[in-house]
Amino acid sequence: MPELPEVECLTNAVRATALGWTVSDVRFLRQDLRAPIPTKRFKALFTGQKLSEISRRSKYMLWKVDGQGYGIFHLGMSGNFLMRPTGEVQMKHTHAVFTLSRPRRKDVYLHFVDPRRFGIIDCCTLTELEDHKYFRELGPEPLSCENLADHLFTRSRRRKQPIKAFLMDAKNVVGVGNIYASEALFRAGIRPLKAAGKVNTSAYERLAQAVDETLTAAIAAGGTTFRDFRNADGNPGYFALRLNVYDRAGAACGQCGEKIRQVKLAGRSTFYCRRCQA
DNA sequence: CAACCCACCTGACTGC
DNA sequence: TGCAGTCAGGTGGGTT
Numbered sequence: 244m245p246e247l248p249e250v251e252c253l254t255n256a257v258r259a260t261a262l263g264w265t266v267s268d269v270r271f272l273r274q275d276l277r278a279p280i281p282t283k284r285f286k287a288l289f290t291g292q293k294l295s296e297i298s299r300r301s302k303y304m305l306w307k308v309d310g311q312g313y314g315i316f317h318l319g320m321s322g323n324f325l326m327r328p329t330g331e332v333q334m335k336h337t338h339a340v341f342t343l344s345r346p347r348r349k350d351v352y353l354h355f356v357d358p359r360r361f362g363i364i365d366c367c368t369l370t371e372l373e374d375h376k377y378f379r380e381l382g383p384e385p386l387s388c389e390n391l392a393d394h395l396f397t398r399s400r401r402r403k404q405p406i407k408a409f410l411m412d413a414k415n416v417v418g419v420g421n422i423y424a425s426e427a428l429f430r431a432g433i434r435p436l437k438a439a440g441k442v443n444t445s446a447y448e449r450l451a452q453a454v455d456e457t458l459t460a461a462i463a464a465g466g467t468t469f470r471d472f473r474n475a476d477g478n479p480g481y482f483a484l485r486l487n488v489y490d491r492a493g494a495a496c497g498q499c500g501e502k503i504r505q506v507k508l509a510g511r512s513t514f515y516c517r518r519c520q521a
Numbered sequence: 522c523a524a525c526c527c528a529c530c531t532g533a534c535t536g537c
Numbered sequence: 538t539g540c541a542g543t544c545a546g547g548t549g550g551g552t553t
Contacts, residue, residue, distance in 0.1 A: 277549085319529095363548095421545090525552085527552100536541095536542090537539105537540090
């Protein structure tokens, strides 16, 4: 259930529960997701160790053990962590169960669930992280980048790729998935099909601003979704976020009343308003 | 290199 | 009720 805002909210929820707790048991119910899970290495790294940091980079969640290394989690299209009072497997597509312990407290169980299995569970040492193949080519974080507009403008010169595909490429900027790409481009008034290299500086200023606002609003919305995370069935959805164009083909644009268009772009459904986006 | 296409999976939904 | 076809929030790898 993951673009950047969902991973951010889930990371915050996991941190609130797991930080400072000891991973007393690691159980894998299969050996591979999108890639093989280094099950032995993961267990050796985490079993009996205290979680010292829970963070997000791009759409990855990281669990740190001081002096040891990181657990790396990606949720793919359908992944999620569920917090449960039992380690008993309750869902069909549960692939890993982590037992968290703390003195004089009841154990808590984190269930990694992912029906489509596009997710990733991996681990590495502290020094391996920055050169890890999933991380070494990543672009900047959109919510903490000093000057995203300049960065995108510079990188996009002479590129004929549609701006939407350019925006969704994590080498340029991380975390903007298919929904928020359409939403941010609407907010910035830029057509998704326009060549990235033809988008000018002022349009990139608007786009950087739009990405920030869209992701920030979604995080706020996701926060409400995840508030009762411990009891929830783990199905966040997007109900709290008002989408302007995504999945609204044929409906009236909220700004001008024009019919929202849908096109396929680089294999992904793309939504925009012909009148509001030049 | 840049741009595209595909595969990897299950499940939900549509139309016959 | 069933069955085939389509689509889904991601991304790495292979091909032009």
